[in-house]
Amino acid sequence: MQLGLDFSTPQLVRVTPAKLSTWGDCPRRYRMAYLDRPAPPRGGARAPSTLGAVVHLALRALFDLPTGQRTPERAAALVDKYWSSEGFRDQEQVRRYRDRARAWVADYATDLEHDGTEAVGLEQWVSVATDRIVAEGRVDRIDRRGAELVVVDYKTGRKPTDDDARRAPALALYAVATERTLRRTCRQVELHHVPSGTVAAWRHDDASLRAHVQAAEATAGEIAEAAAELEAGGDADRLFPTRPAPRCGSCDMRRSCPTGKAAAPEREPWAQLEP
Ligand code: SF4
Incomplete structure (x- = not known):
């Protein structure tokens, strides 16, 4: 079994918002998606x-x-x-x-x-190293407004709220990584809901960005610990427990997950289309 975590810089764990989110939703899905090799077959397109x-x-x-x-x-x-x-x-x-x-x-x-939007980055790869992690990912769009940069994320599903923008770990990490990568202040994060033409926005400050980074570091620490124990021969199912929930109905790993299959009936691939 190979590990998907990258320890290329000794103490730093390399993570993306997607990995952190997957771990938060279900550690078993994290293991199957990022660690198990060969990777289990995924469900079809939704x-x-x-x-x-x-x-x-x-x-x-x-x-x-x-x-x-x-x-x-x-x-x-x-x-x-x-x-x-x-x-x-x-x-x-x-x-x-x-x-x-x-x-x-x-x-x-x-x-x-x-x-008058001025986009300075399209699907731009950004990265930032903290004391404990390297957080990186691809931002849908980075705009320049005045002296600052703005992280723009497109949404096509449920209409998001400003609170969604405030709470989104990915947007906060992208803001920190954008500022570091492009060397310009970035505090504003926006969810552009294309179906409604509305924008959910939040302006972070140093404290709110620090809180998001600390949460990401804590989650990355949990992942690294579980991965290290797994590599040392620990019990895979104990280290990466299932987290059954209604989302199991549309999980792309459910065909390899008896717990998820039992937790929720399979959703049709078009079931969650909105609006
Ligand atoms: S089906 Fe449910 S429990 Fe199984 S991996 Fe997916 S989210 Fe986790």
Whole structure:
């Protein structure tokens, strides 16, 4: 069994927000996704993930265009370019959501025409080392506003609130890592809900960012400890317990997890489409 944690810098554990979140949800899923080799087979595509990926790709491509070419028509055409039907129920559902996604991204482009957004990073890889971890990840978009940078994360599912932006560990770590990587102050984090055209935002201060970093360090410590015990021959199921919950119904590892199968019936791949 190989370990997915990277100890390339002796005392520092290399983590991403996705890894920290997976561990927080279910340590067993963490083990299967990041440590078990060969990796267990994953479940098939789910429509909400497909839809989110298409919208992310279209918006990424939109911002690759010169400012004057970011028109609603080009935006809608980019949804067509990157469309995938994986995980949808049938052609009728595909048509409905493809039309919706075209409208969402076109409306987003319309708003852009007037707000003077200056994107300085697209799917930018950022990284920061603290005393205990190296936190890194890919930010959907980094904007420059005045003298500061802003972390922008696109959302296509449930409409988020400002409190979601405040509490999101990933956004806080991205802000710290963005500031360190691009060497410019970054305190503002935003969740751009593309279907509604709304923005949930939070402005962090030093204390709130420090609290998020400390929480990430504590979680990374738990992961590293479990991984080290596993490598030393510890009991894998004890070190990485299951955490059965309704989410087991859509967990991509459930076919290898008897506990999860018993905890919740399997959800259809399109079950959590919103709105
Ligand atoms: S099915 Fe549930 S318990 Fe099993 S790995 Fe997935 S989230 Fe964890």
